[in-house]
Amino acid sequence: MTIDSISKIVPDIANNAQVDKKQDGKFNNILTDFIGQVNQSRLDANDLTNNYIAGGNIEIQDVMIAEEKAVTSLQLLTEIRNKALDMYKTLTNIQV
Numbered sequence: 001m002t003i004d005s006i007s008k009i010v011p012d013i014a015n016n017a018q019v020d021k022k023q024d025g026k027f028n029n030i031l032t033d034f035i036g037q038v039n040q041s042r043l044d045a046n047d048l049t050n051n052y053i054a055g056g057n058i059e060i061q062d063v064m065i066a067e068e069k070a071v072t073s074l075q076l077l078t079e080i081r082n083k084a085l086d087m088y089k090t091l092t093n094i095q096v
Contacts, residue, residue, distance in 0.1 A: 034080075041069055048062060
């Protein structure tokens with residue numbers, strides 16, 4: 001079993017923040033991409049779990065690692081959402 005770095009566990013937000021200028025001015029929504037990555041990690045974990053249950057050539061530690069990656073990604077997304085809501089509430093309470 002190999003130990004992955006944190007960059008493999010949590011989706012790579014920093015690389016998604018860079019805008020590719022070859023897209024003719026189109027801007028990809030970073031948050032939408034991140035949500036898609038979180039969803040994909042959840043789907044991958046479900047696939048591994050189903051393959052393990054069906055008797056596939058999957059080891060239990062691989063299933064548990066995939067599940068933890070999905071949970072960690074979801075927790076990060078939830079914290080980002082919470083901070084964004086706090087920022088919004090703070091900005092709306094500012095009176096000019």
